Amino acid sequence: MSTNPGQEAAMAHDEHAAHEEHAAHEDAGISRFFFGHVPEGVHGGLKQYGLLAIFLAIITLIEFLIIVPEGLQGSGVVIAPLVILSVIKFFCVVAFFMHLKFEHELLWQIFVAGLALGLVVALSLVLLFGVFRPTPRAFSEPRQVPFEHHVEDHHEAVARPLPDELPPPADPADLAPAAPAGATAAGASPGQTLFVGTAACASCHTIQGVAQGVLGPPLDGIASAAANRISGYSAEEYIRESIVEPDAYTAGTADGLSQDYQQGLMSATMAGIVLSDEDVEALVEYLLQLR
Amino acid sequence: MAHADTTHAPPAHPPAHEEETTTGINHRKLLMWVFLGSDCLFFGSLIATYMVYRGQSIVGPYPRDIIDVPITTVSTFVLLMSSFAMVMGVAAARNGNQKRLIQWLWLTIVLGSIFIGFQVYEFNLFRVEGLRYETNLFSSTFFTLTGFHGAHVTLGIFWLICLAIVAARNPAGRPSHLDVDIAGLYWHFVDIVWIVIFTLLYLIGGFDGPPEAGHAAVQGWNWVTGLIS
Known part of the structure; x- marks a missing residue:
C-alpha cells in the first residue's frame, strides 16, 4: 500500500x-x-x-x-x-x-485528604496517650479526689481544696493534712477522712455509705474477715500488711468474695501516694471498726 | 464521569444527570466522595480511641477470652464477597442490564445481612459472657467502633433494598447507573473500614489480656519512643 x-x-x-x-x-x-x-x-x-x-x-x-x-x-x-x-x-x-x-x-485528592487527616488524628491520639502517658498520671494521681455517690450534703462533700492550695505531692508530710480541710464530713474519724481523701482508698474500695469503688475488694466487715484470712495473723496485722504490702496476699473467691482481685494492681495504682506511719495507723484503726 | 454517563446510559436515562459541572464531576458523586473522606476521620477517631485504650482494661473479659477470630474471618469474607456482588451490580447498571442489576443487588443485600447476622450473634454472645458496654475500656471502645460500623452496613442494606425495589418497578433505566454507582461507593467504603477493623481489633488486638499481658504493645511503643529520643 x-x-x-x-x-x-x-x-x-x-x-x-x-x-x-x-x-x-x-x-x-x-x-x-x-x-x-x-x-x-x-x-x-x-x-x-x-x-x-x-x-x-x-x-x-x-x-x-x-x-x-x-x-x-x-x-x-x-x-x-x-x-x-x-x-x-x-x-x-x-x-x-x-x-x-x-x-x-x-x-483521589479528596479521598486521600480525608484518609490522611484521619491517619494523622489517629496517630496523634495514640502517640499522645500511648507514649507520653506517664507524665500526666504522675501529676494527677496524688491529686485525684474520688467520686462519691449518695452523699447527703452534696455541697459539703464536693467542696475541696483548689489545686493551688494543694501542697506539692512529693512531700509526704504535707500530703496527709491537705485533703481533710474540705472533704471531712462532720463526725468522720481521721482514718475515714484519709480513706475518702488523700489516701484515695475510696476510688477502688467499697464501704456502705462511704465509698463505692469497684476495682478492689469491698471492705464492709473487713475487721471480722481479716482475722480469718491468714492463719497466725490478727485482724490488725492483716489489715496493716494489706495496706503497706498489698501484694503479700491478694483476696479472692477463696475468701468468699465474688471475684478474684488482681495481683499488683493496688501497688501500681497507689504508686504516687505516700502514707506516713500515722496515716497507716489511722486507716487500720478506722478499718478495724468495720465489723 | 458525567461524559461517560451520557455516552453509555440506557436510552430511557433521565436527562437530569447530564448536567454540566465546573469540575466535570457529577455533583452527587463528588458529594459522596467528600462524605467518604470525612467518614475516614470519623472512623479514624474511633479506631484511635480503641488503640489508645487497648490492653488497659483492668477487669475482664479481655479480648483473648472472648474474641473469636475464625468466625470473624468468615464474616469478613462474606462482606468482601458482598463488595464483589455490588461491583457486578454497578457493572450491570452501566450496561443497562436491569435484570442482572436486580439479581446482584439482592445478592449484595443477602451477604450484607449475613454479615450483620454474624455481628448480632457476636454482640449477643459477648453480652451473655458478661461483656456489656460499660464493663471495661475494651468493651466500650469495641462496641462503639464496631457498632457504628454495623450501623453503616445496616443503612447500606436499606439503601440497596430501596434501589432493588425501584429497579424492579421501573424496568426502563431506573435507578440510573449513577444511582447504583453512588450506593456502591458507600458500600465499598464500609467494606474497607471493616478491613481495617478486622486487622486491628481481631487479628492484632484479639489476643490482648490485662495490662501486663499487653506487654508486646508496651515494648513496641518503648521501641518507638527509643527511636524518637
Whole structure:
C-alpha cells in the first residue's frame, strides 16, 4: 500500500478511536485493567472483578493463617505483615471496586485528604496517650479526689481544696493534712477522712455509705474477715500488711468474695501516694471498726 | 464521569444527570466522595480511641477470652464477597442490564445481612459472657467502633433494598447507573473500614489480656519512643 505518512497517521488515529469506541462496550483486558492506562469509559467486568475478589479472599485467608500458630497470636512479629496485607486489600478495593483508578484525579485528592487527616488524628491520639502517658498520671494521681455517690450534703462533700492550695505531692508530710480541710464530713474519724481523701482508698474500695469503688475488694466487715484470712495473723496485722504490702496476699473467691482481685494492681495504682506511719495507723484503726 | 454517563446510559436515562459541572464531576458523586473522606476521620477517631485504650482494661473479659477470630474471618469474607456482588451490580447498571442489576443487588443485600447476622450473634454472645458496654475500656471502645460500623452496613442494606425495589418497578433505566454507582461507593467504603477493623481489633488486638499481658504493645511503643529520643 502506498499511503503517505500523513494519511497513515490519520488512519491510525481513526483506528485508535474506533478501537476505543469498541472497547467502551467491552471490558478492558486483565493486565491493562489492573496495571495499565484505561481510556475513559472502559470498565471491568466479571473477569476482572472476579479475579480481584479471589485475590482479596486469598489475602484474607493468608492473614488468618498467619495468626493460627499460637506462638504468633498477639506477638509483635505479625503486626507488620498483617498491616501490609490489609493496606493492599484496602487500596485494591478503593482503586478497582470503587474504581478510583479510573476517576477524575480530584476524587483521589479528596479521598486521600480525608484518609490522611484521619491517619494523622489517629496517630496523634495514640502517640499522645500511648507514649507520653506517664507524665500526666504522675501529676494527677496524688491529686485525684474520688467520686462519691449518695452523699447527703452534696455541697459539703464536693467542696475541696483548689489545686493551688494543694501542697506539692512529693512531700509526704504535707500530703496527709491537705485533703481533710474540705472533704471531712462532720463526725468522720481521721482514718475515714484519709480513706475518702488523700489516701484515695475510696476510688477502688467499697464501704456502705462511704465509698463505692469497684476495682478492689469491698471492705464492709473487713475487721471480722481479716482475722480469718491468714492463719497466725490478727485482724490488725492483716489489715496493716494489706495496706503497706498489698501484694503479700491478694483476696479472692477463696475468701468468699465474688471475684478474684488482681495481683499488683493496688501497688501500681497507689504508686504516687505516700502514707506516713500515722496515716497507716489511722486507716487500720478506722478499718478495724468495720465489723 | 458525567461524559461517560451520557455516552453509555440506557436510552430511557433521565436527562437530569447530564448536567454540566465546573469540575466535570457529577455533583452527587463528588458529594459522596467528600462524605467518604470525612467518614475516614470519623472512623479514624474511633479506631484511635480503641488503640489508645487497648490492653488497659483492668477487669475482664479481655479480648483473648472472648474474641473469636475464625468466625470473624468468615464474616469478613462474606462482606468482601458482598463488595464483589455490588461491583457486578454497578457493572450491570452501566450496561443497562436491569435484570442482572436486580439479581446482584439482592445478592449484595443477602451477604450484607449475613454479615450483620454474624455481628448480632457476636454482640449477643459477648453480652451473655458478661461483656456489656460499660464493663471495661475494651468493651466500650469495641462496641462503639464496631457498632457504628454495623450501623453503616445496616443503612447500606436499606439503601440497596430501596434501589432493588425501584429497579424492579421501573424496568426502563431506573435507578440510573449513577444511582447504583453512588450506593456502591458507600458500600465499598464500609467494606474497607471493616478491613481495617478486622486487622486491628481481631487479628492484632484479639489476643490482648490485662495490662501486663499487653506487654508486646508496651515494648513496641518503648521501641518507638527509643527511636524518637
